[in-house]
Amino acid sequence: MKNSFVVGEEDRGVRLDVFLCRKMESLSRSQVQRLIDDKLAGVSGAAVKASYRLSPGEEVDVEVPSPRELEVGAENIPLDIVYEDACLLVINKPRGMVVHPANGNYTGTLVNALMYHCRDLSGINGVLRPGIVHRIDKDTSGLLLVAKNDFAHRELARQIKEHSLSRIYLALVHGNITEPGGIIEAPIGRSLADRQKMAVGTRNSKDAVTEYRVLERLGAYTLVECRLKTGRTHQIRVHMAYLKHPVVGDPKYGPSKAQVEFTGQALHAQMIGFTHPESGERMEFSVPPPQVFIELLRTVGSKGGNFDGEYA
Helix, strand or coil: CEEEEECCHHHCCCEHHHHHHHHCCCCCHHHHHHHHHCCCEEECCECCCCCCECCCCCEEEEECCCCCCCCCCCCCCCCCEEEECCCEEEEEECCCCCCCCECCECCCCHHHHHHHHCCCCCCCCCCCCCCECCCCCCCCEEEEEEECCHHHHHHHHHHHHCCCCEEEEEEEEECCCCCCEEEEECCEEECCCCCCCEEECCCCCECCEEEEEEEEEECCEEEEEEEECCCCCCHHHHHHHHCCCCECCCCCCCCCCCCCCCCCCCEEEEEEEEECCCCCCEEEEECCCCHHHHHHHHHCCCCCCCCCCCCC
16 A cells, blocks of 8 residues: 655654654554555655655655465464454463563464454455464463554554553562552663563663552562553563562573562463444453462462452
């Protein structure tokens, strides 16, 4: 699909990738940059870099390839489907399941399971991420949205971009957080020291905002609720580590040694809320953390709570 846009006075000096993200809201910044790198997007017929600064009157052309036929293998893996209709699914992803195929994980992923359960998935994110509107890490459990068609995908992606899609996480973190809560506003980008990590305050970072509140203080640990205002890679894990309260069990951002053993970060996507793309109805879903998370809380002295949406 080919699109053309004429640069107006209001976009004078704007980067090419930023301009295209504004014009094509269904595409992420990384998707736009890949199109530019592949010379599928240019200015006045010439290939330029993503950082090219536009001038009024220039014509920006971009060609978005049609999604190839899905090539991911379907696997009969059980899914915990919280909600499903003709437009979307809400999945409760277990700890330890990778969301989409990548290096070293081409089978056993959520996408492999989705391909078996449902053939009509959106193709916006290509052959390896069909229907995946957003993702959570392998060892993070909880709720994930899946789009069955491109219209639903675009609408849900728009809600994420406009921050109208709500996501609340439970996290057990190291240390005693004395304040009742707060807002972390710290940009996140790829770490300059370790390309496998994200970090606060690096070059090429993006705005990142996490709101948190304390649910229970447990001596050397604190149970917190984190509400995402943006959706950067590893956002909660990076932000809590930035506060010197890393998530328990976090292999990337946590301490090398800990008093309590827990493999993989103690992080659970508890609630998701969104406006249905077709009906316009506001919908919210909550799921309790997995038993292993609850047992960890008991180990560190939690008195328990109601995990079906609200902690008591």
